Amino acid sequence: MPNDEDLPENENPQSLTVPLISAGLPGIGGRIKSDAAHFIVEEIPLYPTSGEGEHIYLTITREDRETRALVRDMTRLFGIREADIGTAGLKDRHARTTQTFSLHLHKMDPDEAARRVESELGVRVIAATRHGNKLRTGHLAGNRFEILVVDPVADALDKARAKWDHLRERAVPNYYGEQRFGREGDNAERGRDLLLGRSRDRPGKWLKRFLLSAFQSELFNLWLARRISNDDFLRLCNGDVARKTDSGGLFVVRDLEADAARFRAGEIDFTGPIFGKKMTAPEGAPAEDEAELLEAAGVDPGDFARAKLDGSRRSSRLWPASLALSFEADGAGVRFRFELPPGSYATVVLREFIQTDASKSTSAAVEGGPGSPQPEGGDA
Numbered sequence: 001m002p003n004d005e006d007l008p009e010n011e012n013p014q015s016l017t018v019p020l021i022s023a024g025l026p027g028i029g030g031r032i033k034s035d036a037a038h039f040i041v042e043e044i045p046l047y048p049t050s051g052e053g054e055h056i057y058l059t060i061t062r063e064d065r066e067t068r069a070l071v072r073d074m075t076r077l078f079g080i081r082e083a084d085i086g087t088a089g090l091k092d093r094h095a096r097t098t099q100t101f102s103l104h105l106h107k108m109d110p111d112e113a114a115r116r117v118e119s120e121l122g123v124r125v126i127a128a129t130r131h132g133n134k135l136r137t138g139h140l141a142g143n144r145f146e147i148l149v150v151d152p153v154a155d156a157l158d159k160a161r162a163k164w165d166h167l168r169e170r171a172v173p174n175y176y177g178e179q180r181f182g183r184e185g186d187n188a189e190r191g192r193d194l195l196l197g198r199s200r201d202r203p204g205k206w207l208k209r210f211l212l213s214a215f216q217s218e219l220f221n222l223w224l225a226r227r228i229s230n231d232d233f234l235r236l237c238n239g240d241v242a243r244k245t246d247s248g249g250l251f252v253v254r255d256l257e258a259d260a261a262r263f264r265a266g267e268i269d270f271t272g273p274i275f276g277k278k279m280t281a282p283e284g285a286p287a288e289d290e291a292e293l294l295e296a297a298g299v300d301p302g303d304f305a306r307a308k309l310d311g312s313r314r315s316s317r318l319w320p321a322s323l324a325l326s327f328e329a330d331g332a333g334v335r336f337r338f339e340l341p342p343g344s345y346a347t348v349v350l351r352e353f354i355q356t357d358a359s360k361s362t363s364a365a366v367e368g369g370p371g372s373p374q375p376e377g378g379d380a
Helices: 067-078 110-121 156-170 187-195 205-229 256-264 284-297 301-306 346-354
Strands: 029-031 039-045 055-063 085-087 096-104 124-131 140-152 241-244 250-252 268-274 312-315 326-330 333-340
Touching: 029 346, 055 110, 067 085, 067 096, 067 110, 096 124, 110 124, 140 346, 156 326, 156 333, 156 346, 187 205, 205 268, 205 284, 241 312, 256 268, 333 346
Parallel strands: 039 096
Antiparallel strands: 029 140, 039 140, 055 096, 055 124, 085 096, 140 333, 241 250, 241 268, 268 312, 326 333
16 A cells, blocks of 8 residues: 555545535434334336246345345355356445346256255345346346445434425436545545555456546546535536436537537536546547546546546436425324435435535445445445
């Protein structure tokens, strides 16, 4: 690990602040993840299974168990490789999670596979069927959440409704959640060391990619925090890389007047950098901003190319149509139900309601539950 002087001044990932978009309104206080049953996550499938094919799809409900730990348990149970098991994404350990796994078991009966998993791994299988392809990362329509915020302020429900009215107009910043950065919060720093060849770690292939991705995620968060601090979260800029919300297609904004109208209508959104050799680059002032971000972090585009990181663009905002938020009074707190698109974090949404001090990090905004595992991913 580098010494403190090896890190760029004021750009240590752990000093990153993530401004709230609703900081002007009082929060509801309280805590999440005090119990796994208070944080319920359910995958929304991207497609129905066919009932035929070489892969068994098991939809499993579990608590306090990491996605990859369960994958490793199933490799031992069935004598298959990790590469023979697919998931649409990682899920937070400290939750009650319903998630689908694909297993390349073309000769086994799905019901028999389900029975063995339930009896020997201590989880609940709620569906077992066949399909023709392995589940890949991102093969889901989204995630459905039911979250209980315990010990909020007395008038929390009214404050939550006021927050939601505010967020419906502005959307939620699409930060990566604190789970991305590990129990000690150092995944991004470790990824930076690997990228620059300064690391003493010798991680396996999966962990190396995860740590490098954590550093890419930290850079995105820093970019988005700057955009909000510069009052550019609610407007489109000439040279931005925009994404069409219906098709996902990317393009560079060159006709600001026309595209700003589409932005206000919710037809497009500006995107932030996931740096890599194939990342679509912005132009003009947005390109200068991203170059300054890399320079401040002490890296350059060539470092990502040498690490064989493709890169991409990430939407900057969570759209209100994806949130579908509702509230209800509960004797133990305030309950939230909503849906998010793949890759987005429920903890990022909840921090807007719970935490009003924008000088604190994302992890501080959701404190109260057990620390996130490492290297388990986000809650979405």
